[in-house]
Amino acid sequence: MPIELLYPVIVVGSVGLFFGVGLAIASKKLQVYVNPRIAQILGLLPGANCGACGYPGCSGFAKAVAEGKTEASGSVCVPGGSKIAHAIADILGITADAVEPMMAVVHCNGGSDKALERSRYEGITDCHAAILIGNGSKICQDGCLGLGSCVRVCPFNAIHVTKEGVAVVDADKCTGCGKCVKVCPRKIISLIPKVHKIFLACSNHDRGAKVKKYCSVGCTACSLCVKATPSGAIIMENNLPVLDYAKEENFIPAAYKCPSRCFTDLVKTRSKANIDTKCNGCTACVAVCPVPGVISGEKDQRHVIDKDKCIGCGICLNACPLHAISMWGVGPLVKTTAGKR
Amino acid sequence: MMNPISLIEISIGAIFINNFVLSRFLGLCPFFGVSKKVSSAAGMGMAVIFVMTIASSFSWVIFNYILHPYHIEYLRTIVFILVIAGLVQLVEMALQKYSPTLYESLGIFLPLITTNCAVLGVAIINTDLNQTTGSPYTFIESLLNGIMSGVGFSLALLLMAGIREKTEFSPVPKALEGLPIAFITAGLMALAFLGFSGLNFFPAVGG
Amino acid sequence: MMIGQEIKRGIIDENPILVLALGLCPSLAVSTSVQNGFGMGMAATFVLTCSNVIISLLRKVIPDKVRIPCFIVIIAMFVTIVQLVLKAYLPALDKQLGIFVPLIVVNCIILGRAEAYASRNNVFKSLIDGLVMGVGFTFALCILSVIREILGSNKLLGFKFVPGFQPMTVFILAPGGFFTIAFVMGVVRYIGNRKRGVRR
Amino acid sequence: MIDQLKMIVVLTLISCVAALLIAFTNAKTKDRIARQRVVVQQEALLQIMPAGVTVAENKAPLSSANDTLTYWTGVAGSDTVYAFKVATRGYSSTINYMICTTAEGVITGMAVMEQNETPGLGARVQEVLSKRLIWNGLGGPKEKTASWFSEQFKGISINQPIAIDKTAGEWHGLDEKGRRRLKDKNGITAITGSTISTRAITNGLSTRAKTYLKAIRG
Amino acid sequence: MTNEQQPTKEPTNESPMAADGVKIETFQLTASPHLRQPESVSHIMMWVVIALLPSLAAGVVFFGPQALLLTVVSVLAAIVTEWAIVKFLKKSAAIGDFSAVVTGVLVAFNVSSTLPWWMAAIGSAFAIGVAKMTFGGLGANFINPALAGRAFLMAAYPSAMTRFSPTTFGSLSGIDGISSATPLAQFKAAMADGSFQALDFQDALSNLFLGNVGGCLGETSALALLAGGILLLYKRIIPLRIPLVYIGTVFLLSWIFNGTGAHFTSSAIIIPFYHILAGGLFLGAFFMATDMVTSPITPAGKIVFAAGCGVLTFLIRKFGGYPEGVSYSILLMNLFVPLIERSTRPKMYGKVKNRD
């Protein structure tokens, strides 16, 4: 080998050797325990050490993620993008278990067109801020303030405030993370099982006569919904019905009966019941149907259902001994609500 | 040989006039990466000064005692980077083991520094000709240039971090949020740093 | 693997400069003229591709603890080769790029790709990745340098551009570099945001 | 232990192979690189020396330090011209330039070799004016014009004070009369906004260049 | 959260409290205090514009109608740029707070009267478009927009920016018989070649004070600037400490390091006066270092800031590549503002003793 090739090899080779040995010794002698997760996460990161995450290099970020100090969402690690976010979530074991999908609902429907205000709030656009000066501007002390604290906290852009000033959750986007529930100062957001789609859109505890004065969709505590739900899944507490979603899934009759239209049904058109030729006119269905006059027919004759009046609650389905009733139409079948999707 | 005036010139030059970030365009990735908070900028700054000191002194010795005598200057890139990367990794491991507190405040920045232009840049610049005197750097000059370049980098980093903490409050247009506004900030800083250009404390030295 | 999609990834979706914001130093320092920008782009592409291939080949052999030194040595080798070749055949360009040729070694994008891609993927994939990333890098450099050369010296590829236009020197100085990349990035994001319907 | 050994071996091996490849490339390119360096020098010399001279490289001792000065002589008949390099501190860098003078100190040519002044300002000491627009020039051959700034030094004497005229406008914009008037004053025009860079060169001529020429002539 | 006060809902006029007899409108519900002092941001900006008028007049007197033209163009460019960006970003913030006018006027004041008008427009557009609006507009910028505009022009069109014309009364440097660019350039040259004559410069002081010297169009008349500055001080819009400390620092430094080797000779005493009157120091100290957006908010910070400006101005003037240092020193100190603010937090009431 000519000398001019030899020198370089000797020089660079010995530097390499030196550090090879050095690092080898160091890796033995200077071993420190590190959370194996850190190494795992580090393995997933792009390794660009770009610092875009705000941490000193990828290892700093990995450490922070492993210790739960930050989320590994795609917006933090720019080079890694959202792809790594999922992989990291797997390592950390925070992938969602198969739980009942939940969604948030706002228990108020009193927009400016329905609920009266006692003053004009002019201040920071934030619900807590409104609470702090004079407890908000609505007369209703439990109504939505419409200043969107929940909107700002929702990571999925799933809530908006209508132009009348009430918050509304978009069922498709909501993941049930519950952040809005925590933030709402009026405590009028709660999570319900996603399959249910019916909830009470009022939180007012005042007596009925008082409520009527200032809100056209306020609950007057008339108890008709309680009566419409014989299973006892609705009870009246402190002038307000409480729905027990664990007990009973059929709140359609209750929603229908409410004279103040306090219930919100997220299903716009429910499928309607239909009686087929198996019907022998036993009238069992007539007895259970919560809406008078929907089902008609002579005894022992085939009965018919008035599709315009049917509210699609499906109670008659179970009542029919001959299984002659089925639901027709676009809406989800009521029965499916029992199971998990 | 040792000219105190030229040492001051080198320091001022490295910190202000030829600031690594704002006029030489070196070390931009960590500059933009670690300038979000003043506290981490301070840690990063210390680490950079440390590594640049190491890099400039080792590289000067290697260049002048090995590469130059054997006429293998063309190996400078590979040897320098290997030495810097190896040393920094060793120092990092040692810190992690023996001084966890120092590691927490300085060491964690080390891997980020190894692979940035500023560190290799200072090593290379130090083995080029001295821009103000036109002759090769002596060891002291080279060491000083290394330290002061690090100080210049840290200064820019700290200023940037302060400003970015402040612009956190600003309603920056969506499309400019994050890096673009940081670039504009850096551009405006560079514009201000032009004020240092041509600063010449000892006109006698040059012309 | 769809080549078209890969190229789009390199140039647009994961553009090393405009999206990932890596390798900023050379992109700002040498984008004062299109020749320099393009030259730097090609040099980096060469190094990126070659080192990606070699690192991918050796990925099973290199122990984790000496990963970084090994990668760096491989990259530095290619960089030095490029530098020697440039000095021999394109001395003017070499002079213009100056210190930024050896600094390709530490260009974050190259080590970044080595760590993030080549050390985890097979040789062919790494080759393609190196190429498309290099193309994306060159592309971004060209955009920056076209803007800066025209505004800063009223020239394009060394030729006078618009008669009578008084160039703004600031664009070939450091501040102009920052402003240009901020502007280009802003436009890229603005378009991206528009597509995704994000408010301004 | 195996792990450690592997680390050492791999790193060393990779280093050796890399060094070998680089050295190999170097071996292949080094002649050309050396030649390139000479070519640049040669081109500069050709530019600043009068046409038709024979060039030779020489060294002269400098009185001040125990340095030596490399210079080139150009002989054409009985006339000899001398070329050498000068470096002075400009606005933000050291400006390196090469001049060629007659024995009396009259400049036959000047070329700026290296500088790092502000682009658009001091850096214009190397400016080559191009009149060609992009749309009529892309395909054509590159213009070979000398820098106007260097050009105006032809005929200036370094033994007399060199005047800097800031009022007349830049040299390339002057007509023949204006240029002649400048010559008569032993003067040059400044680059607008860059008096410092301009003065750096003229100062270098009337101080360093003068001593160098003296040293050469003995 | 936004802090704009917007009635979030349409006010309903009828109150249900009518039931109890008194029929009234709904009330406004706001946080205390319910009383606000009348001065608003646009008032402040308007006063600054008014305070700048004497200097504009001086500019027109000494540099002719071109000065007025440049100022008008620059102001228009500033307003148009701000308007266009606000429209483009669909920001709700209405414009008309006069801050763009201040910026426009100050850009013009910081350029030579010979500058082509379109360059002034570019400077203004840069000041508003890049230095201010990219950060979100009024109050959000960290660097003085007008000075950033000037620095941009300096770097973009250096030769045009350093070309000055004599005043309409013929004086360029303030020293008759010698022709050079600005008083400071003249001073620098005189110091450099040893031709400094205390007497010449003493004579020049009155020209400097009136503004009958070459320079940027709004910076020359110390008298007019002082008048505006005093107005702002009287209106308590600017704090005295910034101009005082700034000018004082420059004065002291240029007296101590006056370059003549003595301190009580007539030259040594003339030099600091010359330094504070020449160049843009008064303009900078009264109108630009005092820009509240880009100077420290804390009382102690203001002093540090002003002293820093003074030191840098002196250093750049004495050692820099060009004679003027005010604009760059303010810009540089702007960069330090966040760090200064951090370290000069006022001592809170009750922080002295710890609770036992």
Added chain:
Amino acid sequence: MPRRYTFNGGVHPPHSKSRTERLPIEVFPAPKKVIIPLSQHIGAPAKPVVKRGDRVLVGQVLGEPGGFVSSPVHSSVSGSVLSIGPYAHPMGRQIVSIEIENDEKNETIAFTASIKAWRDAAPQELVQQIQAAGVVGMGGAGFPTHVKLSPPSNKPIDILIINGAECEPFLTADHLLMLERTGDFIEGVLILKKILNAKKCFIGIEENKPDAVKKITSLLNDARLREIRLCTLIAKYPQGGEKQLIRAITGREVPSGGLPMDIGCVVQNVGTTVAVFDAVNRGIPLYERVVTVTGPAVGSPKNLLVRIGTPINFLLEACSFNQKSVRKIIMGGPMMGLALSDVNVPVIKTTSGLLAVDTTTPALRTYPCINCGHCIRACPINLVPSRIAKYIEKENYQAAEEWNVMDCMECGSCAYICPAKINLVHWMKLGKYHVQASRAAAAARK
């Protein structure tokens, strides 16, 4: 010229007191119906001791204190209890209140003064008397006075300060009280001084009340009253803030998060002092107070002696307020008062004034903060309100806490002076709320 005392910071809003400062206190007739909230003070609400339908007399206890830091409430009219239940409270919330129909007989319970003259009584007895009379701080916060008068033994009180600053614009209730009941007031001071066993006693009055200063000075010239000193204060808002007053008069600073008693001081308001006199010397519980009714929308402003529980619309009507043009109604002064949403809320023990603002006041246009620093100069606590507000806006409550948001006393000086018209106090309130919430959460975790 005597020494004028003051503090650092503060603002100079127009005093606007000229309309009422010369009007004598008028007795406002008891209304047909009063609403007496069970919580008119800081601390636990009182517990009701009457039932619906009960007949009550003036001064009869309606609610017993709900703890040590609590205070009883008394009936202000004679009549029958109409209802007990939630009722609109000036704070905006519904608070359990007792509604009483006035039978116009104005029968009072037998007021029993201290058994002995107060000079001979033990401090303990006097404090009990004060507690039983339901005296709470009438300067604004409504802190039960008996608590303030029972400092723990490790914190001896050496200085008693009587707060006659009344720095809030518009308000003149304390001023008039000092003019009309000067003797009782001074005797009240002596009672407080005896209870606390304070070595020194100061009365602080702003110099914009020269008549009160003169009258009290002439009284204090009496040799027996040499131990009470009158300090004229520079008229500046918030001169009457407890911390500012202490700073101005004694030079001491209440430590951050601490109480005046930590530095040996107790501050009492003029109204409180007179109420203490009434309670101790006559045995009269706190069932009425002086309220200044004024403001641009009020035709004939007045200083009224009002029964606690009177719905404010009666007061406003009595002062011919302009219903059409009214824009905002404020309970308290314009700087710290509460905007009301409801004219049916009752006057409570801390109601020092009622202001009606009309539509002639121009609407505010807000600007972004321009960093002018006026707010820092104005803040008497030396906070950096602009910075704190920005942190809160960015929901960085931790930083806000670090920058001492909790020391803000919501005096409003910063927002008053801010040229950008930023709602600084509102941000402070929001920040304090969040910091408190997170502190509570942290405490709950422990």
